[in-house]
Amino acid sequence: MxxxxxxxxxxxxxxxxxxxxxxxxxxxxxxxxxxxxxxxxxxxxxxxxxxxxxxxxxxxxAKFPNLKTIEQFNFSEAPFLSKTEVMELFSCKFIDQNTNVLFLGSPGTGKSHLLISIGIEACRQGKTVGFFTAAGLCNQLIEMQEEQQLLKFLKKINKLDLLLIDELGFVELSNQATQLMFQIFSERYEKGSIFLTSNLEFAEWAKVFHDERMTAAIIDRLIHNSKIMLFNGSSHRLLDQQKKTKKAQ
Structure with a gap:
């Protein structure tokens, strides 16, 4: 040339x-x-x-904590899941339809793995994605509010095609954090997809948000136009550890 x-x-x-x-x-x-x-x-x-x-x-x-792929996920250890329904999420059509996805169930059953791998596929398809743990997102919201940068941060969150929130329920939230989370759920209502994982059933969410009215309002916004999948199996991490122990013996 x-x-x-x-x-x-x-x-x-x-x-x-x-x-x-x-x-x-x-x-x-x-x-x-x-x-x-x-x-x-x-x-x-x-x-x-x-x-x-x-x-x-x-x-x-997107700031994923690690790299997870669907090829690494063992469906034989998750008989409670429909592989067809899970693979349908990888089409990312739910994002175009502003549909929320909720994975609820026991810790260690693959919720975070699938959340991250679907988020990565969304990036591959050109979608803007943001990953947060529930506790991490709350901490950032409070920090931004104290620094008078909350509106700027919320604007950034609302521009995302897909907001990933992992591990809701592991940490109880303060009243301030609950109100800020409610603001995010309200502003993305029917405007942008939220993909959330929790180890708690809806009936237990009041333990996290400490306000039954606020909890009901949050659940109402999340489950409207949503896909809910239940993870009610044995922990993958526990099964892996048991296999390693047997091999060592």
Missing amino acids: DDKLREQLKFCRLPGIVECYDDILREARDNSWNHEQFFSNLVEYEVIMRENNRFNRLFKQ
């Missing part, structure tokens, strides 16, 4: 073509491609590079 063409491609913001041009030109000559085949391969490389860059950016912005 001559310098003039390189600069023109950079000016047009086509870094993928700049990167692959010489290799694809060589392959085109070796395989006697016509002009359309040559151009098509250049464009395909550019598109793939942009998709990868977009995914990396969205993945970084």
Whole structure:
């Protein structure tokens, strides 16, 4: 590639073509491609590079605690789940429909694993995603309120295509945190998807929010237009530990 063409491609913001041009030109000559085949391969490389860059950016912005994939999930240890229903969530249609997803059940049954893996797939499909534990989100909300940055933070949250909230129920929330969480649920009501996991049934949520009226209002907003899945099996972590113990013996 001559310098003039390189600069023109950079000016047009086509870094993928700049990167692959010489290799694809060589392959085109070796395989006697016509002009359309040559151009098509250049464009395909550019598109793939942009998709990868977009995914990396969205993945970084989401702030997942770790990398989880559906391939790592063992459905044989989760007979209480419908694999078909779980895999349907990976289409991410629920995000386009502003549908909430609630995973409720015992700790260690795979709720967080699936939450993260579906969130990663959403990033792959170009969706903006934000991951928080319930306690972590509450702490940030209180901190932003004290620093008079709450409106800015809420605006950022509300722009997300998908808000992931993990581990609701492990920590009891203060009255201030409850009111701030209610504000998020209210502002995203029918406008943006919330994907939430909890180790508690709805009847026990008042223990977390300390206000029965507020709890009822939160549940009402979450379950309207929602998909609820129950995780009522043995802990995956306990099963893994039992397997390791047997092998050691």
